[in-house]
Structure formats: structure tokens, C-alpha cells
Amino acid sequence: MRVFVADHPLITHKLTVLRNAKTPQPTFKQLIEELMTLLAYEATREVRVEDIEIETPVTKTVGKRLSEPLPLIVPIIRAGLGMLDGMTKLVPTAEVGFLGMLRDEETHEPMTYAERLPENLEGRQCFVLDPMLATGGSLAAAIEYLFDRGADDVTAICVLGTPEGIAKIEQTIGDRNVTLVLGALDEGLDENAFIVPGLGDAGDRLYGTTA
Template sequence: MKEHLTVVTHPLVQHKLTLMRDKHTPTAVFRQLLREISQLLAYEVTHELKMTTQTIETPLQEMDAPVLAGRKLALISILRAGNGLLDGMLELIPSARVGFVGLYRDEETLKPVKYYFKVPEQLDKRLTIVVDPMLATGNSSAAAVDMVKEAGATDIRFLCLLAAPEGVARMKAAHPDVPIVTAALDERLNDIGYILPGLGDAGDRMFGTK
């Protein structure tokens, strides 16, 4: 994966994203759409997984068939909203190892504060995909990737639903070696750090907390 930013323009991704942006979409439907879109995004972010072969028997003959190589990949969710992407991806990649980074954004400074961190072992031998629906200021995402790197990860991707130009620039400056995959690059941030046009607060809309 050579590009620092990949925007997935598949029609199903864009259609589902439009439904998610609509403020009238109810919580249950929003959660279902996020699960569906996360699987479609997962195809893009995993398309360069390493492969090998193993010998199997079909009902007709023996063959050398392609299978995934190496350690099971790691999915790291930035709590809490990252779990919406995580759930859908785990349906597609059930063998993945899972970690969590607990960060919240200080509403005054817009900087991340850590409250939880638990990730799989041997990250240095796994493709690690960090997931969070919104790449806004990029501060929380950059901090999460910092921590994942400190835990040993060297092959990292960042997967989000929406990205702001400010967040992409922040991530590129902090982690130029970490490709970003998203469904949309939106216009900008507003004065309180929310993505415009965006879809509101992903966590609140997912969990019905506002």
C-alpha cells in the first residue's frame, strides 16, 4: 500500500455513508450501516495481506490452494467509537487478534487523554490495523499510533469512516509510514474540532447517547 491516503469510492460505500450522514437515520440503522460499511472498507485495507499455499483435497482432486500467511493480524480499536468498525471487521476476519486504546478528547485543548491500553502480543510480527470512525484533528489517532508503535507494531494501517484534511495532515506529519484508508475526505473542521459536513459524533449516534 503506497499511497498515504486512500479514499474508497465504491458505490455501496458511498451510498451507505450518505445514509449515515443523514441526521434522521435512527441509532439502530446507523449501527447496522457502520457494520456493513466497515466490511467493505476492510476489503481495501487488507488487499495486500501476505499469502502462501497449503495442500488440500477438493471433492475431485488434490491442489495447492492459497491461504493467509504469517501471524493473525491485529485490529486495534480506539474506544469507544472504534468498536463500530471493529465489530464489522471481525465478522469478516474472525481470527484477528484484538486490542483497545482508550482515549478521550479534552474539549478545551482538543488533545487526547489516555485511560486504557491493551493490545495483542507480538505486534512486530502482525499487520496492525488501527480503527476509529472519525479522523478529525488527528491528535487522538496520532497518539494511538504512537502507543501501538511503542508496543512493537511496525506494519500499521489506519482505517476510518471520515477524514478531515487537518487530520490527514497531522497523521502524515506524525506517521508518514502509516497509510490511511477512508470512505470520504470531508471539507474541514469547525471551530470545536468536528468534521464538516461530517455526520456528527459517531459514538453518540452509534450508542444513542445524545
């Protein structure tokens, strides 16, 4: 597995505002979208392309376009939905699927409750969107789900991650073709399996349901 932790002052700045408990919900949502676009730029460095001949106003030339089958973007519901617009701005022709996953608050184990994906993902590059890589259970399960459907290349994009989460994914996926792109690598998890220092519950802050 390849792990890339973004190192850019704009990402660090936006993450600082995201972490602030006083940041209002509309600002939080906008920053998640902006961060996603910055992270998507790094995550798509190895996206598959093919040659195409075009004619400019001056002459003919050979350019590049996304290869078939097109990349599949898979946000994990619900928090991953907040990242979707930022990704599709960069890759507007990609297809979109959805995975609904929950973490049992007692066992911290993932549960899949919904999916909307192509039946066969053979030969597909998939990009999984999940803001928080905490224990790694949900993301590891999502990655396995995509490989079981036939995907041969999965890139997971997260705003924050932990050493525990990375270890869990490495343990689960083995030698499969996986790339992990993080906005930052945080210290670890607290006794409730929340990321420290983290930014709280991304889903609650995205959709204004924080108590």
C-alpha cells in the first residue's frame, strides 16, 4: 500500500479552520469541498489515460483523455457525500457509486447497510471518499467490497488519518493495489476511538447535527 500525506500550506491552513470547534457549519462544508479538490489533484496522479487526436485552431495534435472504463468515485455515506462535489469538479466525467456504512459504537466494527455500485467493477480504478480514517474498519471493509466486485486499483482519500487506521488497512488488504491519500496524519485515537486532535464528527459538522 502506498500512503501519501499532503504537505501544502493551503491544506494546512484549511485544516486548521476545520479543526476549530467554533467554525460554523456552512464554512466547514465549504472547506471540506475545497480540501477535497486539493487532495483529488494528488490522488489522480496515476489515473489512467489514453491518446486522442484533436485539431486545435492551428494544427492537429495528440492529447490525453481518461481511459475506458471511466474511474468510479465512491463516497461513503454520509460524511463522504460532503467530499463528492470537490472530487467531481476535478473529474466531472467520472462515474459515481455509493456505499452506506456505519460503525457500531460499542464494538467499533463496520456495518454495510446500503450500496449503489455497478455490478461488475472489473478493470476499474475506484476512488473512495471518507473524511476520517479512525480505526480503519469502515474504510478497509469498503476497499474489500470494491475488490470483491472486481476493482483492480483503489485510491482512498481522507481528510484526516491515524497510524491505527493505516495499520488496519495494511493488515486487511494485503498486497492489493491500494493508495491512501491523507490531508494530515494525526496522533491517534482516544478511548472512544475518536481521532486526536481530530476535528470532531465530520458528518455531524457537515450537516449541522452537532449537539
